[in-house]
Amino acid sequence: MADIVLDNITKRYPDGALAVDKVNMEIADGEFVILVGPSGCGKSTTLNMIAGLEDITEGELRIGGQVVNNKAPKDRDIAMVFQSYALYPHMTVRENMAFALKLAKTPKATIDEKVNEAARVLELTQHLDRKPANLSGGQRQRVAMGRCIVRDPSAFLMDEPLSNLDAKLRVQMRTQVSRLQRRLGTTMVYVTHDQTEAMTLGDRVAVMRGGLLLQVGPPQALYEDPADLFVAGFIGSPAMNFMPARLEENAIRTKLGDIPLAGEVRQALEQGGAGREVIFGVRPEAFEDADLVNADVRDAGIPFSAAIDVVESMGSDVFAYFTLEGDRATSAELEELAKDSGGADMSGEGTQVVARLDAATKVREGESAQLWVDSRSIHVFDPKTGENLTRGRRNRDSGAQRTAV
Amino acid sequence: MASTTREKVGWGTANTLIVVLALVPVLWIMSLSFKDPTTISDATFWPKKWTLENYRGIFDTSEFTRALLNSIGIALISTLIAVVLASMAAYAVARLDFPGKGLLIGMSLLIAMFPAISLVTPLFNIERALHLFDTWPGLIIPYITFGLPLGIYTLSAFFREIPWELEKAAKMDGATPFQAFTKVIAPLAAPGMFTTAILVFIFCWNDFLFAISLTSTTRARTVPAAMGFFTGSSQFTAVTGSIAAAAVIITIPIILFVLFFQRRIVAGLTSGAVKG
Ligand SMILES: Nc1ncnc2c1ncn2[C@@H]1O[C@H](COP(=O)(O)OP(=O)(O)OP(=O)(O)O)[C@@H](O)[C@H]1O
Numbered sequence: 186m187a188d189i190v191l192d193n194i195t196k197r198y199p200d201g202a203l204a205v206d207k208v209n210m211e212i213a214d215g216e217f218v219i220l221v222g223p224s225g226c227g228k229s230t231t232l233n234m235i236a237g238l239e240d241i242t243e244g245e246l247r248i249g250g251q252v253v254n255n256k257a258p259k260d261r262d263i264a265m266v267f268q269s270y271a272l273y274p275h276m277t278v279r280e281n282m283a284f285a286l287k288l289a290k291t292p293k294a295t296i297d298e299k300v301n302e303a304a305r306v307l308e309l310t311q312h313l314d315r316k317p318a319n320l321s322g323g324q325r326q327r328v329a330m331g332r333c334i335v336r337d338p339s340a341f342l343m344d345e346p347l348s349n350l351d352a353k354l355r356v357q358m359r360t361q362v363s364r365l366q367r368r369l370g371t372t373m374v375y376v377t378h379d380q381t382e383a384m385t386l387g388d389r390v391a392v393m394r395g396g397l398l399l400q401v402g403p404p405q406a407l408y409e410d411p412a413d414l415f416v417a418g419f420i421g422s423p424a425m426n427f428m429p430a431r432l433e434e435n436a437i438r439t440k441l442g443d444i445p446l447a448g449e450v451r452q453a454l455e456q457g458g459a460g461r462e463v464i465f466g467v468r469p470e471a472f473e474d475a476d477l478v479n480a481d482v483r484d485a486g487i488p489f490s491a492a493i494d495v496v497e498s499m500g501s502d503v504f505a506y507f508t509l510e511g512d513r514a515t516s517a518e519l520e521e522l523a524k525d526s527g528g529a530d531m532s533g534e535g536t537q538v539v540a541r542l543d544a545a546t547k548v549r550e551g552e553s554a555q556l557w558v559d560s561r562s563i564h565v566f567d568p569k570t571g572e573n574l575t576r577g578r579r580n581r582d583s584g585a586q587r588t589a590v
Numbered sequence: 591m592a593s594t595t596r597e598k599v600g601w602g603t604a605n606t607l608i609v610v611l612a613l614v615p616v617l618w619i620m621s622l623s624f625k626d627p628t629t630i631s632d633a634t635f636w637p638k639k640w641t642l643e644n645y646r647g648i649f650d651t652s653e654f655t656r657a658l659l660n661s662i663g664i665a666l667i668s669t670l671i672a673v674v675l676a677s678m679a680a681y682a683v684a685r686l687d688f689p690g691k692g693l694l695i696g697m698s699l700l701i702a703m704f705p706a707i708s709l710v711t712p713l714f715n716i717e718r719a720l721h722l723f724d725t726w727p728g729l730i731i732p733y734i735t736f737g738l739p740l741g742i743y744t745l746s747a748f749f750r751e752i753p754w755e756l757e758k759a760a761k762m763d764g765a766t767p768f769q770a771f772t773k774v775i776a777p778l779a780a781p782g783m784f785t786t787a788i789l790v791f792i793f794c795w796n797d798f799l800f801a802i803s804l805t806s807t808t809r810a811r812t813v814p815a816a817m818g819f820f821t822g823s824s825q826f827t828a829v830t831g832s833i834a835a836a837a838v839i840i841t842i843p844i845i846l847f848v849l850f851f852q853r854r855i856v857a858g859l860t861s862g863a864v865k866g
């Protein structure tokens with residue numbers, strides 16, 4: 186058991202590429218931290234530096250209070266699960282799991298005991314004498330985890346351990362990983378670029394982009410209070426809706442209508458002066474069918490009408506898609522997000538907006554609908570820096586209670 | 591259907607033709623080796639008079655057995671050293687980035703392409719000066735030199751196939767670089783090592799040029815060279831029979847060697863390391 190401290194960690198590859206840029210993070214003993222971000226943002230590099238597989242260019246890495254920058258992986262007492270599992274193909278499952286213990290010259294009886302125990306926990310007992318080639322993807326994944334468990338390390342590192350599995354197995358393994366971590370209580374750093382995994386698994390989530398650590402916090406905090414445009418767009422599914430907007434006196438002029446500003450948000454936004462162009466962000470669940478909004482909260486938002494393109498019913502709620510004419514919001518962050526999600530969003534005219542409505546809604550495809558947007562849960566971003574101007578502030582007068590819609 | 595039948599027939603004919611072309615000289619040599627010295631030039635394919643006289647003849651003196659011993663010893667030692675060195679070099683070529691890597695690859699290619707005949711005279715002089723002439727090391731060293739490029743090329747191809755992450759995993763499991771190499775990488779590259787061993791062994795075993803130029807007595811003379819010094823059982827008998835018998839005998843170890851290692855060349859040894 187140990188805590189891990191990244192103190193201004195920087196990685197510059199020999200070819201000059203800056204993969205990780207001054208990352209600071211403190212991972213408490215027993216904590217489950219998720220590193221998430223788009224492809225190429227430096228997640229694996231960060232993990233490999235913690236593991237000792239990559240040199241640290243600058244900064245200090247402390248595990249359990251000790252500086253380990255120059256320690257070999259084997260002296261760091263850390264176990265790692267690789268994306269490809271990296272099982273030794275010429276060894277049986279038992280030998281794979283026992284390899285580390287054997288190298289550490291553990292007595293044979295202890296090795297057997299530990300391997301059998303790990304196999305029992307991971308339901309691999311009947312496969313112990315098989316070679317990895319004869320196992321299914323899920324079983325291989327469990328062997329890879331077993332190889333880590335038997336060592337009883339002070340921390341686990343996992344680099345996209347589930348990305349090779351099919352969707353259904355991934356969900357199963359996800360719960361297994363999380364159960365395992367709680368059972369063992371071992372510090373764990375888990376890399377993924379799947380935001381669902383990030384939201385569901387960890388105690389805290391760290392979002393990276395282009396080598397920078399953008400924000401670290403509990404999943405809910407990241408969701409409700411993203412530090413910038415990138416985090417806002419990356420966390421949450423369906424993603425936050427973004428559109429260009431203009432700051433006016435006491436209100437923000439969006440394509441949905443003028444949304445009144447109040448309380449802390451108004452104070453914060455007024456400092457920058459009126460008439461400013463900003464990016465307005467609103468999560469799908471901030472919308473509602475205007476007919477279904479309770480009378481007591483109706484005033485906290487504004488109604489607007491929209492021509493619904495597509496309606497997807499999920500049973501518990503309904504996703505309604507509509508398009509806003511005119512320019513879409515542009516910024517470096519949004520472009521990268523679009524690239525990361527396959528670039529599909531960049532095609533077509535206007536801004537597509539997703540609204541998550543109550544299942545009781547009567548909206549139809551191809552018809553115009555009266556919708557309502559909650560002005561208390563809006564985000565305003567600076568288009569140049571991507572900074573969330575409304576971070577940590579509520580768009581309501583102080584003292585007002587936040588009521589569920 | 592018609593085309594596949596035709597294809598089958600076509601391939602069958604081609605294969606038979608090649609096998610026959612390859613085997614006829616072998617059978618001929620075998621037939622010659624069983625012919626009585628008096629009928630050696632009767633130009634028939636099957637011996638009219640079968641005899642083991644030629645075989646007995648070559649084992650009469652210690653000359654041939656001594657050459658056989660030299661051949662086996664020199665080829666085995668050269669192969670062993672060449673494979674060990676080549677696997678280390680190939681590992682470095684495949685896995686590490688070090689200054690002069692391109693130069694190393696280029697040099698080994700150069701050695702492989704360099705006409706050996708042009709090196710014989712300098713080697714002869716060097717070895718005489720170093721007192722290596724007509725000794726086992728005198729042949730082993732050039733064999734290793736010429737076996738290495740072959741080995742490095744074959745093996746680095748095999749090493750490249752082994753997933754990088756296996757090595758990282760071994761490191762995480764607490765292996766030193768040497769342990770990672772011997773316990774994880776080398777076992778997985780075993781098919782490559784056996785392939786290389788076969789190729790290098792055949793090269794050493796068959797070499798005539800160095801064997802004839804760098805030896806002068808039976809001390810280090812290998813079979814291909816020794817065969818050139820055969821004399822008939824008497825001054826008037828042709829040596830053809832003895833040479834044929836020797837040729838048959840020296841193919842036996844190589845067949846055994848190939849058969850022995852071939853079973854160890856199992857394809858797909860690395861399957862299962864990663865999700866396929
Ligand atoms: N050995 C290397 N030499 C030079 N640059 C590298 C090397 N390895 C990675 N990089 C660069 O460093 C950056 C971060 O890479 P890294 O592998 O950490 O990304 P990642 O976040 O793990 O991405 P993914 O989700 O695709 O695995 C990338 O831009 C990559 O091109």
Ligand SMILES: [Mg+2]
Nearest residue numbers: 228229230344
């Ligand atoms: Mg990665």
